[in-house]
Amino acid sequence: MTTTRSLREKAGSEPITMLTAYDAPTASVVEAAGVDAVLVGDSMGNAVLGYDSTLPVTLEEVESRTAAVARATDEALVVADMPFLSFGVDDADSVENAGRLLKEADADAVKLESGPHTVELTRRLSDLGIPVMAHLGLTPQHVNKLGYARQGTDRDAAERILELARDHEAAGAFSLVLEHVPSNLAAQVTDALDTPTIGIGAGPDVDGQVLVITDVLGLSDRSPPFSEQFGDVRGEMERAVSGFREAVEGGEFPAEEHGHVEGDVDDIY
Template identity: 45%
Template sequence: MAGKQALNIVKMKKMKQDGIPLAMITAYDYPSAQLAEEAGADLLLVGDSLGNVVFGYDSTIPVTLDDMVYHSRSVARGAQHTFIVTDMPFMTYHGSIDETLRNVRRLMQEGHAHAVKMEGGAEIAGAVQAIVHAGVPVLGHIGLTPQSVNQIGGYRVQGKDAADAKRLMDDAKALERAGAFGVVLELVTEEVATAISRELSIPTIGIGAGRGCDGQVLVYHDVLKYTADYRDKRFVKTYADLGAQVRRGITEYVADVKNRSFPAEEHVFRADQGVQESLGTLYGKGKVEVRS
């Protein structure tokens, strides 16, 4: 978007203080990033959810660092005036600090991200702190953490009892102390998400976490119903049905090709006068006739 100034982590914290919500959406390629930027999104998330919505995997676990670098670089080309956060995929920040920083370096230098996102709470605080000390902004992510879906027993709402609420609060505070500039709260009860948002000085960004967060994030394909087999989700509001429009458009195209109504006269290019006769003379098959 011409003239748009990208946010930074200082401005985001000020927006929280001023009560101005942050609007974040995922993007996975050049055109989706362009459109999201033109629509005014504050932040773009190159999510490892691309494993589900782009690659067709059952989870985010198969997504690799190379996948994230490739898609992050595409998004960065499409949205040159928007703050871009890129997910660190499964098991790329649970080894040594040196290995973790090498992976971060790739997302920043090759993927052109402005920040990285990491799933987990207190258990990854040391890695978060090391990355922040290296000069890279980190967005935390707690609640439902899809990379740990096999460990936490599926896609379940978090924060339903007092013990779980305390765990989430402790994790959020640990990420804040480690230097994270914000925290994504996914599938967390509204009461717990609101309490965490009030307790932290850094922004919270909710997805299925209710109205008390400092911002919201949704998946591009959910917002636009951009899939053939879309399943409704309680925490999502869809704003367009691209899947139906795409299917209808391609169906009409196939029909036009089959009945020869495409290409029509307005879609073809004509040669100079006399070329038809010369072609017939050259190849001995008479004048070249074309459909009308």
């Protein structure tokens, strides 16, 4: 069983794998494949809820889907994303919201899109026994400020990311996601920390990799340039749905074996 402690122990020794999942069937497949951690990301906004960004995702949506993922997993570490404005506005509310995801949705940890404003919150949550995964680089909840551009591309920005990574490690974060940053910056952050780094668009020199499950499965209309499609599930779904429609329209489904006849109900009309 993967725990926050065992994940930390993998840093520098064994690659860490993490994928997003937003429902029980997908989570069970991810776990069966032996993936270390399942992230119930606010990426559900774009990936499965039909939003244009992660910003509309609510705490209730994350809580419901985290509970579904947790029910379907026994071995993988379940990490729940704290959605936009569920943290950082009021300290008491932030702690309560994070606690809900552990107490009511059975998450093992929470993830915060991080910055200077989350260092003390990370410390507070960690002190209370709520494990925190930090997230630096491209932070989609700041899309209206940052867009989706690569982060840490000049010296000042890179130094800020490194400093924030160290600050969050010191505050108790058990791991750090680095998204869409230069590979050489990610490598230096990884070398500077004992905390494991998990990259997405951050090159190979990190402790682990995470991707959005709809990209991995080939369900997305389009994927970011740093992702990879490892299957064509969208194509399989289209073939199956088309097959159903054609069978119904052609009179091939349902066949005799798909139903039964009960003699006692003959001649009631």
